Amino acid sequence: MGKxxxxxxxxxxxxxxxxxxxxxxxxxxxxxIVVFNAFLAKNILNNxxxxxxxxxxxxxxxxxxxxxxxxxxxxxxxxxxxxxxxxYPLGSVFSHVVGFNxxxxxxxxxxxxxxxxxxxxxxxxxxxxxxxGTKYQGDDVYTTLDVDLQKAAVESLGTNKGxxxxxxxxxxxxxxxxxxxxxxxxxxxxxxxxxxxxxxxDSVLVNRxxxxxxxxxxxxxxxxxxxxxxxxxxYEDFSFSCSGGVNITGGTRINCAGNTAHGYETLVTAxxxxxxxxxxxxxxxxxxxxxxxxVSRFLFNESLGVDFTYNQSSFKLNENSSVSAVEETAxxxxxxxxxxxHNLMIVSSIANKGxxxxxxxxxxxxxxxxxxxxxxxxxxxxxxxxxxxxxxxTKCMEQVCKTGTGTAFRNYDVSVAxxxxxxxxxxxxxxxxxxxxxxxxxxxxxxxxxxxxGGYKGVxxxxxxxxxxxxxxxxx
Amino acid sequence: MQSLLFDLSKYVLAFLMAFYxxxxxxxxxxxxxxxxxxxxxxxxxxxxxxxxCYWMLFIAYDDYKYFYLYFIEVMYFIVVIGVYxxxxxxxxxxxxxxxxxxxxxxxxxxxxxxYDKCLKQLTIAAISxxxxxxxxxxxxxxxxxxxxAWVYCxxxxxxxxxxxxxxxVFGANLTISIGQFSIQPAEFVKISxxxxxxxxxxxxxxxxxxxxxxxxxxxxxxxxxCATDLGAALILFIVYMTMLYIAxxxxxxxxxxxxxxxxxxxxxxxxFGHVKQRVLIWLDPWSRIDGTGYQITxxxxxxxxxxxxxxxxTKGAPERIPVAIKDFMFSAISEEFxxxxxxxxxxxxxxxxxxxxxxASKCNTLFYRLVAVGLGCTYGFQVFLTVGGAAxxxxxxxxxxxxxxxxxxxxxxxxxxxxxxxxxxNMRHDERELANGxxxxx
Numbered sequence: 001m002g003k004x005x006x007x008x009x010x011x012x013x014x015x016x017x018x019x020x021x022x023x024x025x026x027x028x029x030x031x032x033i034v035v036f037n038a039f040l041a042k043n044i045l046n047n048x049x050x051x052x053x054x055x056x057x058x059x060x061x062x063x064x065x066x067x068x069x070x071x072x073x074x075x076x077x078x079x080x081x082x083x084x085x086x087x088y089p090l091g092s093v094f095s096h097v098v099g100f101n102x103x104x105x106x107x108x109x110x111x112x113x114x115x116x117x118x119x120x121x122x123x124x125x126x127x128x129x130x131x132x133g134t135k136y137q138g139d140d141v142y143t144t145l146d147v148d149l150q151k152a153a154v155e156s157l158g159t160n161k162g163x164x165x166x167x168x169x170x171x172x173x174x175x176x177x178x179x180x181x182x183x184x185x186x187x188x189x190x191x192x193x194x195x196x197x198x199x200x201x202d203s204v205l206v207n208r209x210x211x212x213x214x215x216x217x218x219x220x221x222x223x224x225x226x227x228x229x230x231x232x233x234x235y236e237d238f239s240f241s242c243s244g245g246v247n248i249t250g251g252t253r254i255n256c257a258g259n260t261a262h263g264y265e266t267l268v269t270a271x272x273x274x275x276x277x278x279x280x281x282x283x284x285x286x287x288x289x290x291x292x293x294x295v296s297r298f299l300f301n302e303s304l305g306v307d308f309t310y311n312q313s314s315f316k317l318n319e320n321s322s323v324s325a326v327e328e329t330a331x332x333x334x335x336x337x338x339x340x341x342h343n344l345m346i347v348s349s350i351a352n353k354g355x356x357x358x359x360x361x362x363x364x365x366x367x368x369x370x371x372x373x374x375x376x377x378x379x380x381x382x383x384x385x386x387x388x389x390x391x392x393x394t395k396c397m398e399q400v401c402k403t404g405t406g407t408a409f410r411n412y413d414v415s416v417a418x419x420x421x422x423x424x425x426x427x428x429x430x431x432x433x434x435x436x437x438x439x440x441x442x443x444x445x446x447x448x449x450x451x452x453x454g455g456y457k458g459v460x461x462x463x464x465x466x467x468x469x470x471x472x473x474x475x476x
Numbered sequence: 477m478q479s480l481l482f483d484l485s486k487y488v489l490a491f492l493m494a495f496y497x498x499x500x501x502x503x504x505x506x507x508x509x510x511x512x513x514x515x516x517x518x519x520x521x522x523x524x525x526x527x528x529c530y531w532m533l534f535i536a537y538d539d540y541k542y543f544y545l546y547f548i549e550v551m552y553f554i555v556v557i558g559v560y561x562x563x564x565x566x567x568x569x570x571x572x573x574x575x576x577x578x579x580x581x582x583x584x585x586x587x588x589x590x591y592d593k594c595l596k597q598l599t600i601a602a603i604s605x606x607x608x609x610x611x612x613x614x615x616x617x618x619x620x621x622x623x624x625a626w627v628y629c630x631x632x633x634x635x636x637x638x639x640x641x642x643x644x645v646f647g648a649n650l651t652i653s654i655g656q657f658s659i660q661p662a663e664f665v666k667i668s669x670x671x672x673x674x675x676x677x678x679x680x681x682x683x684x685x686x687x688x689x690x691x692x693x694x695x696x697x698x699x700x701x702c703a704t705d706l707g708a709a710l711i712l713f714i715v716y717m718t719m720l721y722i723a724x725x726x727x728x729x730x731x732x733x734x735x736x737x738x739x740x741x742x743x744x745x746x747x748f749g750h751v752k753q754r755v756l757i758w759l760d761p762w763s764r765i766d767g768t769g770y771q772i773t774x775x776x777x778x779x780x781x782x783x784x785x786x787x788x789x790t791k792g793a794p795e796r797i798p799v800a801i802k803d804f805m806f807s808a809i810s811e812e813f814x815x816x817x818x819x820x821x822x823x824x825x826x827x828x829x830x831x832x833x834x835x836a837s838k839c840n841t842l843f844y845r846l847v848a849v850g851l852g853c854t855y856g857f858q859v860f861l862t863v864g865g866a867a868x869x870x871x872x873x874x875x876x877x878x879x880x881x882x883x884x885x886x887x888x889x890x891x892x893x894x895x896x897x898x899x900x901x902n903m904r905h906d907e908r909e910l911a912n913g914x915x916x917x918x
Contacts, residue, residue: 019830037784
């Protein structure tokens with residue numbers, strides 16, 4: 001009898017172990033699902049693919065979208081009969097960035113759709129609303145956008161195709177984001193079909209600030225400069241004699257803008273003059289592997305990780321590229337394509353002591369009870385360069401505005417660090433005009449990027465648009 | 477008033493389900509003779525859940541067909557519970573109640589997603605139940621089931637080869653079509669495999685025999701991996717390891733098994749594109765959200781959006797999740813019933829596993845014990861794979877939630893498994909008498 005008993009406990013021991021193992025595994029799974037729901041889910045639910053949120057439309061009054069000073073950019077009006085209409089008090093000023101909510105969605109109306117249709121997270125309030133049958137009030141989205149700066153950008157851009165985007169380089173808060181051609185979101189119902197008829201070059205629906213891809217032109221010399229500095233510790237001793245163009249063995253002839261002979265140049269003056277001959281020569285001298293890896297570090301061919309619609313930049317240089325491809329790429333021509341948003345991120349990383357931060361449009365989400373559901377956090381995307389490199393590049397960029405191609409900023413009241421660019425496109429007869437920069441140079445508060453598509457009129461170049469925006473920012 | 481009741485019923489349902497779950501665990505810890513009250517509460521709660529949900533479906537869709545379906549289902553459940561207590565009074569009522577509850581939730585969700593499929597599922601379940609009524613009696617009468625180890629092995633491998641050929645030649649997706657019916661052989665291989673391993677180890681657990689059986693088991697798993705049924709492959713592996721452990725009581729085998737599992741996983745990841753793809757989707761579904769990552773991200777949205785109490789039956793949109801009715805039943809239920817309800821459901825599944833292990837520990841014959849352990853692990857691990865997969869705790873493996881998900885093969889094989897377990901319950905008293913008799917003879 002005694003023996004049998006031990007047998008029995010033995011059997012129990014093993015089957016119990018299996019039960020315990022399953023209890024453990026199920027326990028982990030259940031805890032995971034609870035944790036997921038309580039903490040992790042809110043980070044994933046605000047996604048345009050989360051179509052389930054649209055089922056809230058009948059129960060929720062869509063929240064407002066507001067500027068950084070509380071100005072209403074989008075709101076829902078309810079008439080006496082209970083019909084809801086979405087209104088955009090500032091019309092086309094914030095067209096792309098705020099977007100529309102009729103005939104599909106775009107801009108913040110799309111990217112923040114989840115919050116705009118979310119209800120305050122209090123189970124008792126919810127039961128109470130269920131009982132009373134009232135509609136929930138959706139959360140409000142406070143953006144980082146500045147109304148005055150946005151108006152200045154839109155005004156300065158006028159009727160030229162292009163984009164203006166500016167942000168606080170230390171926090172990543174986007175201050176303005178304008179794109180032309182634009183539209184009035186109030187007329188999304190009537191005009192949507194017309195907007196779709198434009199071809200890709202004229203399309204009013206494309207937000208050129210984030211979705212437009214352009215050759216970077218001379219603004220890319222910032223990265224070529226950085227690559228040269230990384231690979232040559234004696235970079236300060238660099239000198240070059242420019243005769244208005246250069247022939248490099250195995251490559252094609254590279255000319256400086258207007259075939260201007262810049263004469264004797266240091267690295268600083270070559271950058272300030274935006275000397276193609278010098279930079280093509282530097283580019284060819286670089287280790288390609290390291291050049292490519294540096295450019296990749298700056299998120300070319302990669303996700304920028306931002307929470308709104310954008311297009312990915314592309315950089316095609318590799319080990320086997322021809323010498324002429326390297327020459328072209330080093331001066332920002334060739335096959336490289338970049339969005340104004342990305343160019344802004346690069347220049348902002350210089351302004352922010354080498355650290356790239358994630359640009360954001362949403363300052364905070366506030367629910368109907370006035371509680372902040374999602375506060376603002378600055379997200380670092382990585383350290384891109386050392387402080388020494390930052391100081392040197394800033395010096396070069398200041399020189400651009402003092403003596404170089406940045407003529408708009410001669411004797412400007414605030415020291416501006418910038419880089420101009422004119423990017424050839426198509427058959428090469430026309431130019432996109434670029435400007436990237438930040439100010440004040442020694443203590444940057446704002447970083448800006450402007451692109452004007454070829455054929456612009458009424459403004460000398462992109463840097464003048466940037467100056468209008470900086471005028472507004474610094475109160476001139 | 478009606479709409480208010482409708483809106484509030486989701487809270488009532490979550491409460492009822494949690495209460496049922498509690499009852500099932502209290503029932504397990506209560507002595508069998510004192511369980512009468514527990515059974516009563518379980519019957520009340522499950523029929524109440526069933527009634528409430530069909531009332532909601534009826535209100536939401538305003539169609540009398542749900543009304544009729546409700547009555548057929550109620551009759552079906554009364555017959556299942558009634559026949560088991562008449563024919564097999566020793567069978568585990570807790571297990572049968574849990575099974576009925578799971579089927580009820582399954583029918584409700586299937587009816588909500590696709591009325592015709594629910595009718596089909598109910599028909600298959602009814603026919604299968606009638607067939608499985610004889611299993612406990614058969615198992616008790618015929619003692620030679622334990623002598624056909626290599627026959628089960630042959631059947632299993634043949635089914636899998638047919639499946640594999642079907643896949644590669646006809647491009648069928650883990651199914652074999654015979655006329656109007658399409659069968660998923662893997663569902664039945666799970667059972668034949670358990671019977672094979674149980675009878676083989678019942679004969680001998682000598683090292684040589686263990687090696688032979690391990691090779692045969694590895695062939696099963698490999699065929700399933702080739703047929704892209706990773707879920708079934710994983711289940712068979714885990715089941716084999718636990719059965720080996722129970723039969724030999726040697727932890728060393730377990731260590732060897734999991735070591736070889738590591739090596740095999742590494743090889744499979746690099747050799748089979750579909751294995752790698754599943755893992756990559758699991759690691760980062762967000763960058764593939766408009767393609768291969770769509771399903772799992774929609775599943776996560778369903779769980780997250782449903783939150784604690786869900787949208788309320790018919791108020792969500794679970795039909796947008798691809799194959800919600802089969803592999804993503806857990807997400808669909810979470811979306812409309814909420815996480816409290818769906819996790820209580822998962823705990824009921826765990827309760828089933830515990831009941832199965834408990835009967836295994838009471839079996840004196842190694843064969844029966846192994847069958848109980850094997851089937852229990854098959855069941856428990858399958859629940860883990862489908863729920864864990866839907867919640868992205870582990871990669872998706874494409875297995876169903878037994879009794880809840882839609883699928884004829886799935887419901888039939890699940891019913892057979894539970895009937896086999898009930899066969900153990902049915903026999904344990906006889907076994908005890910037999911053992912006592914032997915003792916006396918000595």
